[in-house]
Amino acid sequence: MKFQYLVGIASVFFLAGCTTMPRGDNADLIIHNGQVLTINTEMEVIDDGVVVVKDDTIIAVGGHELMQQYQAQKVIDAHDGIIMPGMVNAHNHLPMIAFRGLGEEGISNRLFAYFFPLEAQKLSRDLIYNATKLGAIELAQSGVTTYADMYYHMDEMAKATKEVGLRAVLGETVIKFPVVDAKTPYGGVEYGKKFVEEYKGDALITPAYAPHAIYTVSKEKLQEIHALSEQQDVPVLIHVGEFPNEEKRLEGETQAKTPIEYLSEIGVLDQRLVIAHGIHLTPNDQKLLKEADVGIAYNPMANAKGATGIAPAWEMYRADMRIGLGTDGPMSSNQVDLVKTLSYAANMQRLKYSDRTIMIPEQVIEMATLGGAKALHMEDQIGSLEVGKKADIAIFETQSANMMPNYNPYATLVYQANPSNIDTTIVNGKVIMENRVMQTVKLDDIRDNVDAFEADIAEFAKELAKKAIKSKSLMD
Structure with a gap:
């Protein structure tokens, strides 16, 4: 079943006595062409969904019609993936x-x-x-x-x-x-x-x-x-x-x-x-x-x-x-x-x-x-894709063999997905990873440090295990 769920900054205009939205509103980020799992009170799903972000905050969540209402510096095409809260x-x-x-x-x-x-x-x-x-x-x-x-x-x-x-x-x-x-x-x-x-x-x-x-x-x-x-x-x-x-x-x-x-x-x-x-x-x-x-x-x-x-x-x-x-x-x-x-x-x-x-x-x-x-008592800030919440978002791709078919996005995530199926991660409105490429730091930059502490720990850990294996269980 397809759900069409439209929430957005229009609600703010309505409360102020205005029921129409100006066209071409500016945003910082738009994510579209994906199946949006809102995790709102009704657990609504938008099959051709759009999420609009300004600064660090979600300002609109809805159907494809939002693409006519907003423009943004950055637009992410989810390629029929699953867009969900981080x-x-x-x-x-x-x-x-x-x-x-x-x-x-x-x-x-x-x-x-x-x-x-x-x-x-x-x-x-x-x-x-x-x-x-x-x-x-x-x-x-x-x-x-x-x-x-x-x-x-x-x-x-x-x-x-x-x-x-x-x-x-x-x-x-x-x-x-x-x-x-x-x-x-x-x-x-x-x-x-x-x-x-x-x-x-x-x-x-x-x-x-x-x-x-x-x-x-x-x-x-x-x-x-x-x-x-x-x-x-x-x-x-x-x-x-x-x-x-x-x-x-x-x-x-x-x-x-x-x-x-x-x-x-x-x-x-x-x-x-x-x-x-x-x-x-x-x-x-x-x-x-x-x-x-x-x-x-x-x-x-x-x-x-x-x-x-x-x-x-x-x-x-x-x-x-x-x-x-x-x-x-x-x-x-x-x-x-x-x-x-x-x-x-x-x-x-x-x-x-x-x-x-x-x-x-x-x-x-x-x-x-x-x-x-x-x-964590943070549900007023994160945990769902709703207007006013922080833009913490994850996009799963659905084109890999293990992600097909995708009859039920929840079942696909729970029983089929792997971490490698995460395509994009956004925190506080900032793109942290896109197309599986980290945007903030590089793994290669810390690889030498990881190799160094691994070399330092290995021998000590091996000897410690020989002693620890003789110790009585904490649950006994």
């Missing part, structure tokens, strides 16, 4: 792309016996900057326009992210032991304060705090971070419910039976919080999360690879909670793109509930776009 990766640790492919020897306790020691020995400002740049290029090449991240030296990550041109929510990690950017336990709090002050109000970077988890951050520090997030009005990112026995590692007395109950009990469960994973949640946990308006990042590939469980994502989606998709770090899923995650997101839920009718492709794409925006 995807939102709601949870990542992007600099860990420097370690991608390591620790695959069957190590049970990868987090404490392998991840943390590897980071302690090999992380640096320079590595974090270069690895972020590499990862951001891969994100752009796969149609991700916004990502959320928890890591260290967030100023370096912000610099690299802005050079590539992506949008990001970057949380400075707070943890109870010394790390690369904090010589003392919980040094990330002070680092985070400075980072928030530097980037608050930035067009692309939303600064945040990122207490690692309830078992690696004390109650007092969680409460301190919560107070700071209220004062500065910034998000808080945290891992919760990734492992089945997290509450058993808590220090001090608590009446809480689950990590979510604990966060509620200590007064830090609110609308600024975004939890990653949320695998082990009770019905009461889900009720508390919804009441507090918390964002959730569902990471199906990483959770499957780590054998940590399957989150009740379908229940949360059906309850209209703020749930989006994430990849977790490049050592957890070995991916940063969401295209491969799409089918996992659906199929793991169907497996969990033994129901092949749930998580249909349309719902998965909504979760990967507007759902991620909602999880």
